[in-house]
Amino acid sequence: MNKKRKYLLIVVLICIIYLGYTYYPALNIVTGYASKNMASGLFLANRDRLSMEKQDNGFLPINLASYQIDTIEKSVTASLFGLMTRKAIYVDGLGAILVNDDYVKGRKFKVPNRIFSKKMMPYPYGELPQKDTIFGEVNYDKLQKAVNNSFDEAGEKKQQTRSVLVLYKDHIIAEKYADGFDDSSLMHGWSMTKSLTGTLYGILQRQGSIEINEKAGLEAWAEDERQHITYNDLLHMNSGLAWDEEYFNISDVTKMLYLESDMGQVQIANQLVGEPDQLWNYSSGTTNILSGPLLRKEFDSHQDYLDFWYSELIDKIGMHSALVETDLAGNYIGSSYAWATTRDWAKFGLLYLHEGNWNGVQVVDSSWVQYAATPTNTSEGRYGAQFWLNAGGYHPDVPKDMYSSNGFKGQYVFIIPSRNLVVVRTGLVSEPKFDLNGFLRDIVNSIE
Known part of the structure; x- marks a missing residue:
């Protein structure tokens, strides 16, 4: 050489x-x-x-x-x-x-117990096909055009919509899927999972287990100003804790999701950069405090913790396709990793549209639904309790009472109470490439 x-x-x-x-x-x-x-x-x-x-x-x-x-x-x-x-x-x-180098092949994990109770009722409350219903106030041609316009033409990769479902008065009035997907396809909700996590706290409050204005009470915060952070602050993303939510760089959120074995501990270690209840900062780490260590301490055993998500919420409202993934420590990744079919994501929206009632069963109080859809004091009308809001008119051509579960790359469950609507959209592109305002405007305007 x-x-x-x-x-x-x-x-x-x-x-x-x-x-x-x-x-x-x-x-x-x-x-x-x-x-x-x-x-x-x-x-x-x-x-x-x-x-x-x-x-x-x-x-x-x-x-x-x-x-x-x-x-x-x-x-x-x-x-x-x-x-x-x-x-x-x-x-x-x-x-x-x-997994990491500490993982032992063949390790046994505790898994949630689930009850899949099939009900002989039409969708959304059972497994039977929905009853054919025509609503005179719905312009079906305009509606179908609005839905079709949200999908790419053949050969295009602009909007990359995978599914759209529109529920009106508990009936599917429009539903469409991209090639390779159908009503049995599991869709990754990404941060729509946060709304599921928040709902669990509504259930705990209804059961009398917690009061959201109480201090979170984490041992790591006991000796400094973080001791004043409440459940309410965490649910509102208003904790004041430092956090960087950037998905296309090395950041707090990417390090948490892809480097950490116990994701609920990451944000706990961060310090305050603002006063609790005075600084809004969107944080997946905050939600993982809620879904991991804080929620876990409400139960006597890890099995009870695992089961609670399904018995009291997911399976209770018939979201039987849904699954929430865990980290290596066995805690649910409540910020980012729930999967469900488009129809089952729509059921979650219906729970909120009906003010926490699922076919006669009150899952969360109506006051909780109002709480979730009320703006925090520092988000300029954009955020409530683990839900995004339109209270400030961010989407100018959509009713201001609309609120939603939003996920990375354009996953959405929209709840519009004034129009009796739930709209689900999944895909690989979000705003501004996907025109959410126009999409929702055209759907809303198809109902007279």
Whole structure:
């Protein structure tokens, strides 16, 4: 080997070492996202590898990852140029879990007990087809045009809508799916999961277990000003705790979701950058405090904690397709990882449209629904208790009483009480590429 080639090889090796060291956290996050998302898609949502690679994982830098898939173990290992590998395993009942070097193959996990009670009633309260109903006040041509306009034409990749469902007076009046998806397809809700988590606190308050204006009472906060943070502050994203919610960089949220084994502990360690109840800052870490350590302490056993989500909310309202994934510590990732069919996401919207009542059963008090849809004092009308709001007219052509569960890349459950509407949209593109204001305006205007 001549000196020139030798020096070139040394330079290349130095560059590789430098890049590996400098971008180690990024490589870790990229391969973590790639393996976790692929495992959830394959083993939970029953998607095929090609569609996952081209669609859900088809953007830079995630699309640079390569995969090893073990269908026996139900695991996915993602690699990036051989510099970093991460593995996710699928556990029935818990979903896909990112593992680390401490994971022992074959480890037994506690899983939630579920009761799938089929009811001989039409959708949404049972499994039978809904009754054919025509509403004279609905302009079905205008409605279908509004729905069709939210999907891409053949060959386009602009709006990337996967599903739209419109419920009016408890009836599906419009429903459409992109190629490869249907009413049995599980849709990743991302941050729509936050609204499920918040609802659990409404259930606990109804049961008398908590009072939301009480202090959270975490031991780690007992000796400083964080001791004054209440459940209400956390539900409102008004805790005053430092947090960086940026999904396309190394940030608090990406490090939490793809580096941490116990995600509920991350935001607990952060310090105040503002006074509680005086600084609004959207934070998935805050929701994971609620869904992990704070909720867990309400139960005598981990099994009771796991079961509660389903027995008191998800299965209680017939969202039997739904599953909330956990971290390696066994706690639900209440910020980001619930899956359900489009029809089951719509059921969650109906629960709120009917002020917490599900076919005669009061799941949360109507006062809780009002609380969830009331703006925080610092969000300029945009946020309530784990729900986004239109109270400040953010969407100018949509009723101001509209509020919604919103998720990364354009997942939405919209509740519009004044129009008796629930609208669900899932996809891979959000605002501004997807015109939410126009989409909702045209649906609302189709009902006279």
